[in-house]
Amino acid sequence: MKSLTPRWAKPVAMMAILALLAACALPRVGPNKREIFAGSVQRQGDAFVVAVNDRVTRATAVVPALGFTNNFLSAARLTSDTIRPGDMLGLTVWENVDDGLLASQGANATVLDEVQVDSAGYIFVPYAGRLKAAGNTPDQLREMITQRLQDQTPDPQVQVRRVAGDGSTVSLTGSIGAPGVYPIERSTRTLATMLARAGGPTVRPEVTQIIVNRGKQQGKIWFQDLYDNPSLDIALRGGDRILVEEDTRSFTALGATSQQARVSFQTQEISALEAIAQVGGLISTASDPTGVFVFRNEPAAIANQVLGRTDLQGAQRMVYVLNLTEPNGIFMARDFVIRDSDTLYVTEAPYAQWTKTISLIAGSITPVASVQSLAGG
16 A cells, blocks of 8 residues: 655654754753753752842842041141142242342342242242241241341341142042143142042043042042032042042843843942843843843852851852742842842743744755655656
8 A cells, every 4th residue: 555645754754853852952042041050059069049039139239338438538628828848939038228138239129939849848048048848838938037037137028929839739540531630729629629620520420430549548439429428528638649430340141131241330230120121121032031140259248148058158159040020020130239240141931942943843844845846846
């Protein structure tokens, strides 16, 4: 009896079987949920896999605090008329005689326009000698010069003018309008006014950090906090080094998201939900909303708190699981804080793998059917 099975059916069946057998090797974006859970400590792996809940979000909501130490905050503002090393002074001496010590013939006043305070804080005035200028006000220095000269010329009148020099300056670098070295003057004695003097940050204020180095001390704050909290507007000191830079924190997005990339933070804090939105959201035809993972190396203190333990030491590999389909899943994702260097990974839905298998089978049938059509013709 002649078989009713078409001649092309066997090749098609063989192709379908081969396609199904090869399904496990189909292209995909990364591990699936089963494979991630298989790597957990509970299954002899090396990472703790933890489902996110309210307790976990509270324990992991740790954002590094930025601020100044008390040494910065308690420093008083410099008086604008205090003479400092490097300052330039202008001196004028009037003598009550026609033939004075300092004045030229026919003049009774002597003008010294550029007298620089040396690195030790001293200046030299003819007939008055070497005087300690640094730390004194112009009026105090005037009295000192007057006392030195009055024994040599009758009733000398002295005027001292201070011009800001390079002794009390700060340097501003980084993402600032006009980087450079600026003197501390009456109008620029605090951090905010000095930043304004240099043109302000050139990057978005929300992600701008201000770093102040003073000797071996360093303080860092958010630019936005500087204006929200006036107490952070610290007094400057000569030699301060101010760096203005954009926030360098970032996270990596992989898997079934619209964008796979290293993504910079756009705000001071970012949640898992915002991170997903920042990369274009989930791919509706490929992603598994029950398999949103955050990979992180967690400090031992936080890991112990999350796991309810006290014996862990050193950084721990943690994998946090978010299920967006749960009743409170969106709220959990909104409250879970993403931190620097996190990896956000979204698994593919089983449907996506099935679709790939069907496409592979359909792609195999088409050429066979075409051959059979030509043979039958």
